[in-house]
Structure formats: C-alpha cells, structure tokens
Amino acid sequence: MSIILDQSTRVLVQGITGKEGKFWTKHMIDYGTNVVAGVTPGKEGQYAAGVPVFHTVKRAARNAPIDASLLFVPPRFAKEALFEALEAGIKKVVILCDGIPLHDAIQMRKAAISAGAMVIGGNTSGIISMGQAMMGFFPYWLERVYRPGRIGIMTRSGSLTNEITAEVVRAGFGASSLIGIGGDPVPLTRFAEVLPLFQEDPNTDAVVLIGELGGTMEEEVAEAIENNVFTKPLVAFLGGRTAPKGKKMGHAGAIITAGKGTVKDKMIALKNAGALVAERPRQVGTLLESILASKI
Amino acid sequence: MKLFEYQAKELFEQIQIPVPNRRFIEDPDGIGEATNRIGFPCVLKAQVLQGGRGKAGLIKFVSNMDEAYSQADAIFSKAQNMSGLLIEEAVQIEKELYVSITADPVTGTAMMMACSEGGMDIEEIAKNIPEKIHKINIDLSEGIQTYQVRGLLYDIGIDDKLIGSGTKILMDLYQVFRNNEAELVEINPLIVTKDEKLIAGDGKISIDDNAIFRHAQFKVTRAYYENEAEYDAAEEGIPYIQFDGDIGLMCAGAGLTNTVFDLVNDYGGTVANYLEFGGPNYHKAKKAMEIMMKNDIKVLLIVTFGTIARADVMAKGIVEAIKELQPPFPIVAAIRGTGEEQAHELLRSMEIEPLIDTEQAVMKAIALSGGVKQ
Known part of the structure; x- marks a missing residue:
C-alpha cells in the first residue's frame, strides 16, 4: 500500500x-x-x-x-x-x-x-511509492536510498532527501511513499495536506519530514499534530538552522524574513507538538529506532 | 531582484501614486544643481539595497548648500554598493502608515497588508502587536475590488477625508504588483502630510526572478550585488553567498547545501562561501570552481547527492576544472547519487578520495582548514 x-x-x-x-x-x-x-x-x-x-x-x-x-x-x-x-x-x-x-x-x-x-x-523530484510506481525522477536502483518499508517521507528538498532517506535505510528502515512537495515558495500541496493520507495509510508507521527554513509549512504540521489530525510518530529534520537572517539560501522558498520562518522557530513548534526533531541527518535513523519496535 | 528606492518611485510615479519631488545623482558633483531644483530643506538618501539606512547614517536632512555638500560627500564615501544618491523634498509629516502586497502561499492569493503605524519599527509591531496589521486577500483572476481596499483602510482607522485618495493609491499599488510580477511591493512609510495628503515616503519592490524573462525592462547590473563573485554567480544563475570563514562549500541542492552549512558550523568550522550548483546548474562545475576561487578559501568541500543532477557529470566538470584552473586549496568530495560509480572513478584519477558520508566529509574539511575555531 x-x-x-x-x-x-x-x-x-x-x-x-x-x-x-x-x-x-x-x-x-x-x-x-x-x-x-x-x-x-x-x-x-x-x-x-x-x-x-x-x-x-x-x-x-x-x-x-x-x-x-x-x-x-x-x-x-x-x-x-x-x-x-x-x-x-x-x-x-x-x-x-x-x-x-x-x-x-x-x-x-x-x-x-x-x-x-x-x-x-x-x-521537486516527484513522488514514489516504493517498489510500485513513481512519477518523477528517482534513481530507484540506488539501494542505499530507495528501499521499501513502512516510513512515509515528505520533503521540500531533492538532494537532502537522498541524504536523509539514506540514513533511514542505514538504520534498517525503508519508505512506504516518498512525497516531494518541492522547494518553491508556493508549494501547490502543503505538508499538512499530505499528513492525513499518511495517517490513513495502514502501511505507514511513522513519517519523516524533511523541511527547511522559510515559510510556515512546518508550523502547520506542528498544528496538525497538536489537533490530533496526525497521531503517528513524526521525525523531522530541517536544513538551514544556522543560516544568516535575510539571506536567500538557494531555494526561492528558503528565505528568512522579519523573524519568521527560522528553523529554530520551526524546531520549537514541532517539539512542543510532540514531534521528534533531529539536529543532524544521522539522528533521523536513531530517533526512528527509539520509537519503532519493528523495522520492516 | 530588489529594486532601488529611486526605481520603485519611478514605477509609482508612472502609475500616478504620489511621490515627493526628487532628483537622482550618481556622483557628488551633481549635488548643487539637484538641491537647487528641489530647494531646502531636503533629504539626501543613499540608494542601497539593505535596510536600516536611517540608523546607518545614510539618510540626512540638510537645510543649506554647505550641509548638502558635506553630507553628500560623507554618504558617498561611507556607503558601500550604492547606486547613487536621491535628493528629495522634505515632506511635512503628520503620521506614517504602512502598506504592502505580497503572495499568500496558503490560499493562493495576493495579500495586501496595512498598518496605522508605519515607519522604521514595522517589524517590531509585526512581532509584538500583530493585530495592528490588517490584511485582505485578492484573487488574481478576479482582480482587486475597491470595497476590499476601502474596508482595509477603514480597519486601520485612517481619517475619512483620506479614504478616497488612499483607495486609489492601493488600487494603483496592486497594478504595480501585478504588472511587474513583483514578490513584494511596499510603501513604508505612506506619509499623511500636515496638509492632509498621502504621499509615498519610501518604496520597496522586489521582482520575481522567475518572471524576469517577461519583463525586459529590468536589467541586473553589478550595482545590485555586494561583490564581484556574487555578480558573476548571478549572471550564471548560480546561487552564491560570501562569508568570511575558511571552508568553501560547493554543494548541489539548496536543502543539502544548508545542511552542510549547519554541520560545518556545528562541528566548529567556518564557512568562506556558499555555492549551489544543483538543479539546472549541475553541468556548470567548472564555472562554479572559478567563482569559488575568487574568494580566499583554505579547503573546498564538495557535497552532492543528486538524482537528475548526475554525479558523473558533476565529477567530470570538477576534474576538468582542477586540470584547467589548478586550484591552490585541497578538495574534499562526497559526490553521490545517479552515476556515482563513474564519479568515484573520476575522483580517484585526480587522487581525491571519494567519500560517501557527509559528516565524515565535513570533519575532514574542518581538519584540513586548520581545525576547530574557538
């Protein structure tokens, strides 16, 4: 599924x-x-x-x-x-x-x-349901990254997704569906709109969120957890924690303005809602291990 | 692409948003003629892109010719990356308002914001008393409606006598936003003068880089960038930012680049510059290396994990760049993703160890840069 x-x-x-x-x-x-x-x-x-x-x-x-x-x-x-x-x-x-x-x-x-x-x-690189179908470009033959399993992944990034998904696989897990919502300032579907689908999916045990500086999408996820719209475990990794204010760090979406959208704000919002937040890519795997008993 | 204040005011004037009388000069010699035209007292405003000009001493009131000459000289020698000086009539201020239009990514509309307390402290107000900022959403396909704008102006409590002229200004401002495909248009302050008129005291416009191909009138020049390397990178469409540390970051993908940036800082290293050659730029490794070499760096850290941005293509470009440009610094490379097997062969041929692990690459780069900084 x-x-x-x-x-x-x-x-x-x-x-x-x-x-x-x-x-x-x-x-x-x-x-x-x-x-x-x-x-x-x-x-x-x-x-x-x-x-x-x-x-x-x-x-x-x-x-x-x-x-x-x-x-x-x-x-x-x-x-x-x-x-x-x-x-x-x-x-x-x-x-x-x-x-x-x-x-x-x-x-x-x-x-x-x-x-x-x-x-x-x-x-975005698109979406892939592991072992079944994909719309987009994913080098699915890289077994170090693209392994079927029970972790839902949603991301704003391309290369960072490979980096983080490789850590999920290194810890012995695999992905159910990977949804690349993309790095634009106006994503046409937002993280919080994907979450209910992962909530309903019987083959997804937990979600890994790969976020970034800028915008309010990570805060919306925190809200969805607080409101019990999403009740499965969620592990988040956010890039750009040490980014200087006011600089455009690559993606058009990744800009910090007027004290809003900083990674630190997002990390606090997610932690307060009960999500687990990884400070480094490697911790995504260990945090998953800490909450999930079975891997496949 | 951010416009300078003088350019924003030209766009305002074209669409008949009231702006002060003004002259723009590119060197201090023009100050005499310009102030004669405007008259005293007047205001000298450095045309730079960064905010906080008042606090940085880049805006000065002058009331006679001697002051004008000395302050103009001071600003021209002090300001960096200044496109010129704007000389403007001193407006008699009764009150300062704030208005802006930007995109609302959640609802898919344009959002117009207004506040009865404009001026320098708008960011503080936004943070501490957000309910003072009133908003309306505009559907781009339906366009803006006057009742929406009137409602917004009544909400911020401006004088009834100003509702008519205020509505016209905001309707026109929306046209500036749409006609130029702006990310942001802002009038701050929108001045209420002592004789009860509205006039744009300052103007900020940022044009969407992705739409500039439809707006040939906006030409990017060196004046828009802080340094040569940033300008060169922009010409190539490569995101680049300069810092003052030791390690040059040449990565693919904004998210991964930001993450490597965090890791370098976390483990006690310092970043010299940040370049992102992923996405459509993955075949520009040589140009990227050229830009990196414009900065003093002690070690170059290359981290990629691309899908469509193929590892083998990037590695080939890097090998070519090394052969041709002979960079004087050591290189640490973790190049992974589509075509990584060939990429690793290519790196080995240049005696660069192909690393798989990002954290290991970061540690190695920090060690080569002289170790952890205090």
Whole structure:
C-alpha cells in the first residue's frame, strides 16, 4: 500500500517527447508505473518510450481513462499545462520543473484548491511509492536510498532527501511513499495536506519530514499534530538552522524574513507538538529506532 | 531582484501614486544643481539595497548648500554598493502608515497588508502587536475590488477625508504588483502630510526572478550585488553567498547545501562561501570552481547527492576544472547519487578520495582548514 500513487494508477505524461520526458518515462515504466499516454501538441500518432502520444490532454483522456498527470514542461508553460489537466478532470498532478513564476504559482494553487485536485510541486523530484510506481525522477536502483518499508517521507528538498532517506535505510528502515512537495515558495500541496493520507495509510508507521527554513509549512504540521489530525510518530529534520537572517539560501522558498520562518522557530513548534526533531541527518535513523519496535 | 528606492518611485510615479519631488545623482558633483531644483530643506538618501539606512547614517536632512555638500560627500564615501544618491523634498509629516502586497502561499492569493503605524519599527509591531496589521486577500483572476481596499483602510482607522485618495493609491499599488510580477511591493512609510495628503515616503519592490524573462525592462547590473563573485554567480544563475570563514562549500541542492552549512558550523568550522550548483546548474562545475576561487578559501568541500543532477557529470566538470584552473586549496568530495560509480572513478584519477558520508566529509574539511575555531 502507499498514498496517492500505486501500480493501478493510470498516468499521463505531459511533455513526454522531450529528452528528459522520454528518458524518465522509460524508467517509470521499468519501475512498474502504469503510464497510459503522453501529450505533446503536434505529435499525435507517435510513440514515446512505447507510449502513445496525443495533441491534447482531452484527446488522450478520450482514448483511455487517466487518473494522474506528470508534467515534464518548462516552468513558463507549467500554468497552462496544469489548467489543461484540471479542465480534463484529472485530480492528481505532479509538476517537476524549477522556476515557475510566482504569480503563475499563486493562480495554480488557487485553481488546484477550486478543482479539489492534489497538485504536487513544482521544483521537486516527484513522488514514489516504493517498489510500485513513481512519477518523477528517482534513481530507484540506488539501494542505499530507495528501499521499501513502512516510513512515509515528505520533503521540500531533492538532494537532502537522498541524504536523509539514506540514513533511514542505514538504520534498517525503508519508505512506504516518498512525497516531494518541492522547494518553491508556493508549494501547490502543503505538508499538512499530505499528513492525513499518511495517517490513513495502514502501511505507514511513522513519517519523516524533511523541511527547511522559510515559510510556515512546518508550523502547520506542528498544528496538525497538536489537533490530533496526525497521531503517528513524526521525525523531522530541517536544513538551514544556522543560516544568516535575510539571506536567500538557494531555494526561492528558503528565505528568512522579519523573524519568521527560522528553523529554530520551526524546531520549537514541532517539539512542543510532540514531534521528534533531529539536529543532524544521522539522528533521523536513531530517533526512528527509539520509537519503532519493528523495522520492516 | 530588489529594486532601488529611486526605481520603485519611478514605477509609482508612472502609475500616478504620489511621490515627493526628487532628483537622482550618481556622483557628488551633481549635488548643487539637484538641491537647487528641489530647494531646502531636503533629504539626501543613499540608494542601497539593505535596510536600516536611517540608523546607518545614510539618510540626512540638510537645510543649506554647505550641509548638502558635506553630507553628500560623507554618504558617498561611507556607503558601500550604492547606486547613487536621491535628493528629495522634505515632506511635512503628520503620521506614517504602512502598506504592502505580497503572495499568500496558503490560499493562493495576493495579500495586501496595512498598518496605522508605519515607519522604521514595522517589524517590531509585526512581532509584538500583530493585530495592528490588517490584511485582505485578492484573487488574481478576479482582480482587486475597491470595497476590499476601502474596508482595509477603514480597519486601520485612517481619517475619512483620506479614504478616497488612499483607495486609489492601493488600487494603483496592486497594478504595480501585478504588472511587474513583483514578490513584494511596499510603501513604508505612506506619509499623511500636515496638509492632509498621502504621499509615498519610501518604496520597496522586489521582482520575481522567475518572471524576469517577461519583463525586459529590468536589467541586473553589478550595482545590485555586494561583490564581484556574487555578480558573476548571478549572471550564471548560480546561487552564491560570501562569508568570511575558511571552508568553501560547493554543494548541489539548496536543502543539502544548508545542511552542510549547519554541520560545518556545528562541528566548529567556518564557512568562506556558499555555492549551489544543483538543479539546472549541475553541468556548470567548472564555472562554479572559478567563482569559488575568487574568494580566499583554505579547503573546498564538495557535497552532492543528486538524482537528475548526475554525479558523473558533476565529477567530470570538477576534474576538468582542477586540470584547467589548478586550484591552490585541497578538495574534499562526497559526490553521490545517479552515476556515482563513474564519479568515484573520476575522483580517484585526480587522487581525491571519494567519500560517501557527509559528516565524515565535513570533519575532514574542518581538519584540513586548520581545525576547530574557538
């Protein structure tokens, strides 16, 4: 079991004929993902990674039902591609690209809420249900990182996710689903909106949260724990604890302003709510060991 | 991209938000003519991007030509990374308000904020008496409505006589936010003058870097950056920050870079500079090394764990950079992820030990940099 995505999910890839789109679609299929169609305007009738390509999302959906769409489009076209998917009635969308203009992102978030759709991204590696299916780019063949298990992982980061997940595996655990909500200032789905899915998933025993400086998403998670929306154990690791104020540390989302969004504030909020907070990546594994009796 | 105050006020003026009479000069020679045009008393304002100008002595009231010359000289010699000096009429202040517009990531709207107590202490008010700051949310597809703005102005309790002009200013400010795809537009203070008019005392605008391709009028120049290395990095689209420690961090991925930054600090090392060459920049290792070499560093620490940012591609770039640029410092590398087997081969060929463990890499870099600082 897993959340959002499994082997039965019928996946569309928008922007399938690009270099990255084709390359990773093949990996997704090899991993077990049920990719049923692709979209690239002007290329209907062709096949990419063995998948039929259509001009538009609606035309693809007329050919075969679609549950979820993965967007391999450049940031300037992300808004339009999302609107096209939502108009075709698709309720799960993953957007990978880094660099979506802010005003586009605001409208995308609003549109996703209005459509009642779960739109994940941008600026993410995507989502993976371990051993079953993935939407995005994950080097699943690295056994040091991608091992099936019972820990739900949600993250704002890419490389740091590999670092932390490797520590989860080193301690003898594995992941159920890994949800990369992405590093943008306007994540289209927020941590606290993923938590209820992990709460309901019988195959997730605990959640590892990989957060960062900036924004208020970690504080929202603390609130969800306090309100008993999420009652399983949660271990958090947050990068940027010693970041200087007012500096943009990489991600557009990772900026500290006006005394808000510091990692220290977030760590206090999470600890007060009852979450376990790791100071260093290595401690994520030992904290999991301290709360969970069985590993697999 | 943050704009200077003089640029923000130009955008305000274009859309008819009231701003003081002013002149912008780029060197102190222009002060005589500029003050003649504006008249005395007037205000000299250094055009720098950092806040706290008043407290740093970079804003001065002057009431005659002698003062103007001496204060202008003082500001020009004191201010760093200054694009020029703004000379502005002295406005008779009755009261200072605060207004701004930014994105609300939770609801997917623009958020307009206003406070009856603007000026230098707005951050303190935001922290200590947050209920004084009133907010409205604006749906971008529906656009801003005058009733929303009127309601906001009534909530902060401004004089009834100012509701009409205040509403127009905030409606116009929203257009500045939308037309330029800003992350932030702010008027602080929005001055209520002694003769009961509203005028923008200062202006802050930050344009969304991801949308600049749609706004060719904004050109990034050296003046926007604190030093040469930061400017070079920005030209390449590589995030880079300079500090004054010993260890150069060249990492991929913002989250991982921040984590390595924390580990270096935790274990008693010091960071010289911070460069992030992940994401779309993973093939720019050579350029990244060039930028790192503009700073005095004792050891270079490279940490990556990429998926789409392939380890082998990054290692190849690093090997090329070492051969061509011959960096004078030792290199510690933990390069992992997609293609790591080839990456490790490449590192070994340069006699660099390929490390797997981040903490081990951090410790080794600290030892090579001269050990733990007191």
